[in-house]
Amino acid sequence: MSASDTRQGPGSPGRIRLLDRKAVAWITLVVTLLASLALARYFDAQIERRSAERFRLNAEIEHGVLASRLKAYELALRGVAGLFAGSAQVDRAEWEAYANILAVPRFVPGLQAIGHARVFPAHVRAALEARIRAEGFADFRVHPPSDAALQSSVVFISPQNAGNALAFGYDMLTEPTRKAAMEASARSGAVTLAGPLSLIQNGAPKPRTGFVLYLATHAQPAPGEATHPPPAMPAGFAFASFYIADVMLPLLGDGARALDITLYDGSIGENRLLFSTATGQHAPAHTLDLPIDFGGQHWIARFSSSTEFEAAHASSRPPTVLAGGVIVGLLLFSMLFINARHRGRLASVATRLAQSREEFRTLVENVPGVVFRCETHPPWRVSHISKRITELTGEDAEQFIHGACHFATFMHDDDIAPVAEQIEQAMAERRPYVVEYRVIDRKGRQRWVSEHGQAHFGADGQPLWLDGVLLDVTEHRAAEEAIRNLAFVDTLTQLPNRRFLLDRLRQGLANSRRHGRHGALLFIDLDHFKAVNDTHGHDAGDQLLCEVATRLRHSVREGDTVARLGGDEFVVMLEDLGDSGTEACEKAALIAENVLVELNRPFMLDDTPYHNTPSIGISCFSGADQRAEDLLRRADEAMYRAKAEGRNRFATADQRTRAQT
Numbered sequence: 001m002s003a004s005d006t007r008q009g010p011g012s013p014g015r016i017r018l019l020d021r022k023a024v025a026w027i028t029l030v031v032t033l034l035a036s037l038a039l040a041r042y043f044d045a046q047i048e049r050r051s052a053e054r055f056r057l058n059a060e061i062e063h064g065v066l067a068s069r070l071k072a073y074e075l076a077l078r079g080v081a082g083l084f085a086g087s088a089q090v091d092r093a094e095w096e097a098y099a100n101i102l103a104v105p106r107f108v109p110g111l112q113a114i115g116h117a118r119v120f121p122a123h124v125r126a127a128l129e130a131r132i133r134a135e136g137f138a139d140f141r142v143h144p145p146s147d148a149a150l151q152s153s154v155v156f157i158s159p160q161n162a163g164n165a166l167a168f169g170y171d172m173l174t175e176p177t178r179k180a181a182m183e184a185s186a187r188s189g190a191v192t193l194a195g196p197l198s199l200i201q202n203g204a205p206k207p208r209t210g211f212v213l214y215l216a217t218h219a220q221p222a223p224g225e226a227t228h229p230p231p232a233m234p235a236g237f238a239f240a241s242f243y244i245a246d247v248m249l250p251l252l253g254d255g256a257r258a259l260d261i262t263l264y265d266g267s268i269g270e271n272r273l274l275f276s277t278a279t280g281q282h283a284p285a286h287t288l289d290l291p292i293d294f295g296g297q298h299w300i301a302r303f304s305s306s307t308e309f310e311a312a313h314a315s316s317r318p319p320t321v322l323a324g325g326v327i328v329g330l331l332l333f334s335m336l337f338i339n340a341r342h343r344g345r346l347a348s349v350a351t352r353l354a355q356s357r358e359e360f361r362t363l364v365e366n367v368p369g370v371v372f373r374c375e376t377h378p379p380w381r382v383s384h385i386s387k388r389i390t391e392l393t394g395e396d397a398e399q400f401i402h403g404a405c406h407f408a409t410f411m412h413d414d415d416i417a418p419v420a421e422q423i424e425q426a427m428a429e430r431r432p433y434v435v436e437y438r439v440i441d442r443k444g445r446q447r448w449v450s451e452h453g454q455a456h457f458g459a460d461g462q463p464l465w466l467d468g469v470l471l472d473v474t475e476h477r478a479a480e481e482a483i484r485n486l487a488f489v490d491t492l493t494q495l496p497n498r499r500f501l502l503d504r505l506r507q508g509l510a511n512s513r514r515h516g517r518h519g520a521l522l523f524i525d526l527d528h529f530k531a532v533n534d535t536h537g538h539d540a541g542d543q544l545l546c547e548v549a550t551r552l553r554h555s556v557r558e559g560d561t562v563a564r565l566g567g568d569e570f571v572v573m574l575e576d577l578g579d580s581g582t583e584a585c586e587k588a589a590l591i592a593e594n595v596l597v598e599l600n601r602p603f604m605l606d607d608t609p610y611h612n613t614p615s616i617g618i619s620c621f622s623g624a625d626q627r628a629e630d631l632l633r634r635a636d637e638a639m640y641r642a643k644a645e646g647r648n649r650f651a652t653a654d655q656r657t658r659a660q661t
Contacts (some may be wrong), residue, residue, distance in 0.1 A: 182194075
């Protein structure tokens with residue numbers, strides 16, 4: 001064997017080094033393939049998790065929008081009930097004025113109709129029809145025909161359009177689903193929901209799924225309807241009707257949808273389907289069922305990812321990473337090149353992650369309200385906040401992020417401590433929180449915000465930060481305040497009404513029992529008030545009532561309550577008059593004399609002096625007295641005794657009477 005053969009033989013050092021290089025190359029290839037596969041799976045898992053989180057966030061946002069729309073319907077319905085509870089008898093003009101203020105199409109979009117249905121015995125049906133026709137509705141009739149002893153009729157409805165005109169006069173007790181919901185509201189006093197059903201207004205060729213909300217009311221009967229319904233049924237019902245498709249409109253949008261929504265009645269099933277945007281031709285990657293309990297009914301809203309959503313959140317990154325690793329391993333077999341390639345991939349991944357973060361930031365900026373992340377304790381310095389904070393405070397989002405200002409900078413001083421306490425309690429209980437507080441912007445304007453948030457906790461169980469959203473609820477609170485005023489304030493004199501008075505009187509009796517102090521009630525009725533309306537007109541009568549209200553407020557102490565029961569009847573509630581009934585009655589008599597003097601002064605009606613006198617009934621009370629209604633009745637009886645004994649005087653519940661001198 002030659003020397004050359006020895007150098008080129010299988011056992012030569014050159015061949016060993018070559019095998020070593022192959023082994024390194026194959027090992028590098030295997031390692032690269034395994035690393036690439038693991039990295040691809042990791043990215044795939046991260047993309048899937050992020051997609052699921054975004055899907056849940058979108059679903060919860062749309063669920064909140066749907067729940068808010070239904071809550072707005074309930075508030076509008078309670079407003080109608082409050083109108084009828086707060087007025088002795090709602091007439092057509094008062095209803096139209098209220099409907100104009102409520103402005104259903106503008107402020108409560110999606111409602112087909114809102115109104116009030118009167119319940120009455122069958123024998124007054126003709127009188128009801130005659131009264132409504134006399135109001136200018138010559139073709140009015142109660143329909144459909146019914147032989148039932150107890151009937152109903154839609155007598156007020158808004159907005160006035162051709163569809164709602166079909167429901168005017170409709171007897172809802174003739175339809176079993178509506179009747180069952182009305183009876184349920186009558187029993188419970190709560191808002192109840194009837195449906196699914198076909199609304200009377202539905203004139204379209206294809207039936208639409210509709211619902212009707214009911215809330216029992218106890219309005220006074222109109223002339224000709226003096227016989228009340230039986231005790232099991234109230235005098236009427238406030239109602240609001242809507243199509244389920246109209247409720248879903250805010251969630252549908254104009255373009256491609258990220259989520260499909262399917263609404264079921266009670267349970268999941270084709271026979272329980274109320275509404276759906278899903279075509280049934282796509283198997284969604286994400287599905288979430290959220291409950292909606294409304295009006296005594298249980299709905300299930302199923303949110304599923306659409307093809308557009310899944311396409312938008314799909315990524316070619318995992319297969320790209322795997323293919324890149326295989327190509328690098330097969331072609332280069334070099335650790336340095338693999339390392340460089342790896343660095344390039346990391347840079348690409350960083351760019352994609354930054355892109356994804358920017359897309360997520362865009363999504364957050366489009367969420368209604370202000371999305372934030374901040375510290376868990378006052379002054380709540382932020383690490384992230386959406387740009388809509390400028391609309392709320394007048395300050396740029398960058399100023400918050402850089403620490404130049406924080407939430408406490410703009411919060412009302414009186415609200416900081418209560419808000420901090422509520423958030424601390426929520427964190428201690430590891431639950432989300434909802435707080436409302438006042439915000440003062442850079443121009444000094446005050447707004448109300450509702451903050452919905454939740455703490456994020458570390459591995460050691462300590463809270464790290466708060467994530468949440470701020471919603472401007474200023475207009476919502478103003479609307480609630482307006483509805484409360486309609487329920488408790490007399491619209492003519494701006495005095496408290498009967499409902500408010502009874503509530504204050506119950507509080508007064510409780511205070512009297514607690515502190516042992518006596519009080520009194522003055523029941524005031526104007527003598528011959530009808531002559532004012534007959535002689536000078538109703539405008540003059542209203543002017544007189546407003547002037548009487550003003551004089552009564554000036555005749556009593558600052559803490560006393562002056563209320564108008566209705567018509568020309570007023571009540572003054574006097575508290576803290578003395579430690580004994582005798583002392584209380586004597587002081588009440590002195591105040592009654594002041595009232596007689598004030599109301600005996602001439603009134604100026606259209607520049608003409610007019611004299612009118614009152615009759616006053618006094619009923620003293622203590623903590624041992626009976627119910628507020630009984631006390632009011634005693635004062636009323638004393639007032640009638642004063643009228644019987646000559647008017648322009650007062651009488652107490654224990655028969656003592658004194659005239660104006």
